[in-house]
Amino acid sequence: MVDFRSLSLKHLRAFAATIRRGSVTQAAQALFVTPPAVTTHLKSLEKIVGQSIYERNPDGPEPTEVGRELLEAADEIEKVIERARVKIEALASGATGSVILGVVSTGKYFAPGIVARFRQDHPDIRVRLAIGNRTEIIKGLERREYDLLIMGRPPAHVAVEREVLGDHPHVLVAAPDHPLVGDPEILPEDLLRETFLAREEGSGTRLLMGRFLERIGGGRSFNTVEMGTNETIKQAVMAGLGIAIISAHTCHSELAEGKLALLQAEGLPLVRQWFLIHRADRELTKAAEVLRRFIVDHKGEILP
Incomplete structure (x- = not known):
């Protein structure tokens, strides 16, 4: 059985260069080594495979059937090495x-x-x-x-x-047919009568809404219903279940399509x-x- 444990890249490169360049001398020049070094690699490779890997012809060395298998393996290995080189360079440059x-x-x-x-x-x-x-x-x-x-x-x-x-603006929205839509002077007392639909505790929007209501309400409590997602809040507002302070970036499509309407109140929008x-x-x-x-x-x- 052929034992390839001692096979090295130098063996394969010396053999491939010899076949493709047409002589040991030309192979040595291409690999930047001496001709005796190439000869040593060729003899070692033949010893590893246990068979002749090329024949000497007047037109140059010709690979045997075993030699052609080695050349194919050498080509595949060089391709793998080149792919690795490209990927490593890409990693170093941040391209992958x-x-x-x-x-x-x-x-x-x-x-x-x-x-x-x-x-x-x-x-x-x-x-x-x-x-x-x-x-x-x-x-x-x-x-x-x-x-x-x-x-x-x-x-x-x-x-x-x-x-x-x-900028990250937060706006107060309602259903298009809400009584406060179009009112240019919405007062804190008007909002005290409304139900605010809010995200869960821990949400940044919930924190922002809480600060706004505390400021305009002077410590008075507002009726708040908690909902888990912005999508649920938007659908609930459109259904008339309440109003909401929400990121303008989450509802710009609904505002543009007229499914939601802005309410104008002092201090709004809240811009972060x-x-x-x-x-x-x-x-x-x-x-x-x-x-x-x-x-x-x-x-x-x-x-x-």
Whole structure:
């Protein structure tokens, strides 16, 4: 049985160069070694396979049937090595790899579009979206689960590098036939009589709504019904079950189509910012840096 454990890349390259260049001398020049070194590799290769691997002809060396198998193997190995080289260079330059992008749930309305556009330019970089409410995203940031994060105000207790992506307005919406639609002077007393549909505790939008109602109500309580998702809230508002403070980026389509209507009240819209962040104590991978640059360079186009 042929034992290939001592077979090396040098053996195969010496043989392939000899056959293709037509002589040991030419093979040595191509490989930047001496002719005796090539001869040594050829003899060693024949010893390994236990058979003649080429015949000497007037027109140059001609591979035997065994030699042709070795040449084919040499070609395949060189292709594999070349693919590895290209991928390693791509990893070093950031042209390939994987990135985990954390996004607060409000951002799920535009984050997939970012990933889709990015993949057109960088098809070899895989981006996985991890979506959760603000509390969940902050916990993931603490545990170093994400390479990059898109969220509102970054937490104060974790040191991060941040980049402002743009304004994040929150608006008060109602069904189009709501009595307050079109009223230019909605008062706190008007809102006290309404039912507010809100996200779960831990949501950034819920926190923002709570601060707004506390400010305009002077500590008075508002009737609040909790719902789990922005989609549920929008459908409930359209059905007339209440009104809601919600990210304008989550309901821009419904507003444009007339399915929802804006209510005008003092202090609205509540304008915050979107941030792209990553932990200050964690160096970005090459792939993550490519995605970071892409998002920053296109920040004027990615928000609705």
